[in-house]
Amino acid sequence: MYTVKEVSKLLGLTEHTIRYYTDKGLVPSVQRDKNNNRLFDEESLNWLIGVKHLKQCGMSVEDIKSYVDLCLEGRSTIQERYGIIMKQKATALAQLEEAKQRAKYMEEKANHYLDIINEVLPDDTNPGKWQKNMPIAH
Amino acid sequence: MYTVKEVSKLLGLTEHTIRYYTDKGLVPSVQRDKNNNRLFDEESLNWLIGVKHLKQCGMSVEDIKSYVDLCLEGRSTIQERYGIIMKQKATALAQLEEAKQRAKYMEEKANHYLDIINEVLPDDTNPGKWQKNMPIAH
């Protein structure tokens, strides 16, 4: 059983965010101890991991709540839930492509700065100084 | 030269966001036509692409503004700018790893749903029905 603080360290979410999610009903299986403190078992932890992934896919808290409610309704909602997951899976794959591009861009940018620092190129990263026929640095 | 609408389509940002960024000074090279409409040339477009990437790395609008101001100051700030870019590059690489994990998770989740729909497994994605000794589905 994990406290909010422990879950925070395990998942890399702030304690505030974890309380916010549980209060919104995104982790229906979370329990309380005799002092009213939130207690997460393995199941709650796994649910929260799922919530975290769905959130990072771009789903709103409200939409995740709807999904969780569908889960609580049982088998009859499986097709609908599958549709939601398929959509978020597509989003995740698109995000992966974007992340690759972003990493590549930042790497090139860093190398470009190195070139400037080594005086191989003039400082054309300054937008105010850019002139026609100069290579574009951004 | 591109209008706000064209830039919106090119970069996948909303027109609102583009105006917001230019108003905040994140694209210093953007011009206006005789009717006061924002006009983007190649340079402005490239700057906005850079801003978009920095934003997606998790930088705040305020911090990006500081970075842009450093750029406008010229060569003397190169080392500082290089430091910022190196940090964001590290972030981008970490994000790439997370995106991979997320895509993998969503793929497994989708396959799991397929198994349930094909009645290979019971519906143990329902947190309210989870029991000890049952396999964890999330």
Next chain:
DNA sequence: TATAACCTTCGAGTAACACGAAGTCAAGAG
């Protein structure tokens, strides 16, 4: 017994848009 180290709820504040109203301007239709 007090001091710290946890946890709680609650309410206000913030970042980054998102949206809509109200107005300007240029081009094409009748």
Next chain:
DNA sequence: CTCTTGACTTCGTGTTACTCGAAGGTTATA
């Protein structure tokens, strides 16, 4: 020549998802 369409403008409010801090309860250690 007026009218409508459509894209742009500014400005001000609304929304989401936190984020922070205050005020207070409980338990372990000194």
